[in-house]
Amino acid sequence: MPPPLVTSADPISGKPARSIGSAGPGGAQVADEAGPGRTRAKAGKAPAKPARPSARNGGGARRDQEVLDAATKVFHTRGYADASVQHIADELGILKGSLYHYIDSKEDLLFRLLDEAHDEVDAVLAEVQAVPDLAPLDRLHLYVTRQVDYTSRNLAKMAIYYHDVNQLSEGRLKELLRKRRQHEQFVAGLIEEAQARGEVDASVDSHLATNYLFGSMIWVYRWYKPGGKLKPAQVSTSCADFVINGLTGPR
Structure with missing residues (x-):
């Protein structure tokens, strides 16, 4: 069996969010915060993608990353339902109105965080699929190792995902579930x-x-x-061993 490939967490790319409706399942409104002058879209209908600020006027990937990092911290410590755009602005040390240069709503931030997390684990899946000449169970062992390593290095992001993914509007939730099914089908x-x-x-x-x-x-x-006796590499390898042994018995 090949040794586990241990990688550090991939950085969030800070790409613009896809702007999708913010109505909940069945058309119910989601109680998130929309920016000044913005209206909510119905589920399943995607409004025009908003322009993001350029590096020249104070935007750019680095600032976008800072916004996502602040949202991750606030959502993780307060919970998405109890967090507000004001809390995120306070974490960044900027005015609430300034934050709306980067987002459309609180849900917009949640979706961007979770979508980026999926992009990162999808990259892990693609790398595992691309490794040549692996038997099915060896490939499965590698996949579990890599995914658990990612989770153990991105605990706050994963906690937000599994606690709050159902807070997304219907269209956005369906998009993430579609990505999740690709992993389930692979396994x-x-x-x-x-x-x-x-x-x-x-x-x-x-x-x-x-x-x-x-x-x-x-x-x-x-x-x-994190910071205890168990390191991410140990946790990921032992979890992969547990999974394979559960399918086959000790190898």
């Missing part, structure tokens, strides 16, 4: 390939096993404490 496919090779018992339900696997990976954000 289920590897389990089925291993079954075809006789490495996993044919009686194992690949989709049920996939749910168990993601439960093991996801829960790391609840109990892992």
